[in-house]
Amino acid sequence: MRSSERIFAAAFGVGLLGAVLWPVLADPPFDSFPLSSYPMFAKARPTEAVPIAHVVAFDAGGGGRVVPPTMLGSIEVMQAMRTVELTLNRGDAGELCRRTAAVVREAGGAWSSAERLEVRVDVFDALVYFESDRTPKAGKTYATCRVHEEAQ
Numbered sequence: 172m173r174s175s176e177r178i179f180a181a182a183f184g185v186g187l188l189g190a191v192l193w194p195v196l197a198d199p200p201f202d203s204f205p206l207s208s209y210p211m212f213a214k215a216r217p218t219e220a221v222p223i224a225h226v227v228a229f230d231a232g233g234g235g236r237v238v239p240p241t242m243l244g245s246i247e248v249m250q251a252m253r254t255v256e257l258t259l260n261r262g263d264a265g266e267l268c269r270r271t272a273a274v275v276r277e278a279g280g281a282w283s284s285a286e287r288l289e290v291r292v293d294v295f296d297a298l299v300y301f302e303s304d305r306t307p308k309a310g311k312t313y314a315t316c317r318v319h320e321e322a323q
Contacts, residue, residue: 221297224255226271228285242274264290264314272318290314
């Protein structure tokens with residue numbers, strides 16, 4: 172191998188090694204394709220409050236459970252939440268509550284104990300939610316309606 176080929180190979184190797192190490196040595200906020208420092212994993216995640224827009228069914232004793240996405244017209248949790256958010260933005264929480272009450276009423280079975288619904292935004296600590304505590308840290312009710320027609 173000639174001297175110029177060795178110099179080129181050495182420079183190419185050092186350059187390639189530098190390109191691989193560059194994201195590691197850069198500040199964590201740096202992110203670029205194809206070289207990435209994966210900044211979303213490079214720093215500690217704060218335990219932030221996460222607002223969740225949903226519909227909650229309550230029984231006579233005050234026990235509540237979240238109405239599943241299928242009763243809101245979707246099989247996807249995030250789509251159902253977005254449906255509630257858009258409804259709140261339009262100011263149609265009462266209409267969503269009444270439509271969902273009809274679906275809950277028709278479902279019967281395990282849902283027959285539901286007496287009222289609330290269209291709510293509850294705030295949860297996301298990390299604690301999945302570990303132990305599913306109690307909302309705060310919340311706001313935008314609409315309340317009865318499930319049974321005679322009570323409306």
